[in-house]
Amino acid sequence: MEVERLLRQAHLQQLRGQLEEASASVQQALELMPDDASVWEMLGDLRQQAGDMQGAHDAYKRAHELAPENAAIERKYAQIVLRITTQQEQFQLWQQALEGKLSEAETGVPRRPGLAFLLSFVMPGLGQIYNGQLIKGGILLGITLIGLTLFVAVSGGKETLQNMLAFLVNPSRMRGGISQFHLLVVIMLFFVWLYAIIDAPLNAARSHRLPGVE
Structure with a gap:
């Protein structure tokens, strides 16, 4: 046929x-x-x-x-x-x-605390995004990027950044000081970074726990 x-x-x-x-x-x-x-x-x-x-x-x-x-x-x-x-x-x-409507328990995907820490260490917010906390991670990442942009964009930012890097390498090479504005930005970014590297591995560790086990 x-x-x-x-x-x-x-x-x-x-x-x-x-x-x-x-x-x-x-x-x-x-x-x-x-x-x-x-x-x-x-x-x-x-x-x-x-x-x-x-x-x-x-x-x-x-x-x-x-x-x-x-x-x-x-x-x-x-x-x-x-x-x-x-x-x-x-x-x-x-x-x-x-959309941020799904909790970590609902995803059921275990996260690695070490990797979450490393990602947040490199850039605050990345560890939270890795954990599935997209809104929190986006906020931390946004604050960090805005802070870095303001730090460089405001007058004297590039020179201040060069001075800070020089201080880290060799304190005797540092020339000039740091403005009050740039100091506030540095302090803010430091606390954002500190929060991110503590929060990310802790939340990643929680994803390894079995439901109902504390």
Whole structure:
């Protein structure tokens, strides 16, 4: 039969990685026999291989409706339903996390305190973002970036920064002092940094605790 020939052709094209050509062959078969479950099954296979999960779902669903007793089709249909459902749940979790509506306990992802500390040590807020505390991390990161920008942008900032770096390397090379404004910014950034490096590993350690265990 022509349909069988088209399906064999589509299968060979699929093996060669010619998914578009294989889909075209299956579409021709569907035009000849739109109620053939094996054709819809093949279409589902091709769509799934191409990454079109919803398209594969629709094809497998139609195949299952046409041949509800076919165990292979039923298995493929169940697997694609499970896969789509899992993806939707993961997307919802990520969306809730990005919106700050998901607690650490709900994410169920253990964090490494050492890595959280290191990230916050390098840049306040990164450790909190790593822990899933996106709002807190964003605030700390924003304060730090704004503080650094103001420090450099305000008159004398670059010279003050050079003096501070020189002092760290060799105190005798320091020239001039530091303005009151720049001193306040340094103090503020220090406390933000100190809070971040203490808070991040503590919250990461909590994610390792089992629910109900203190």
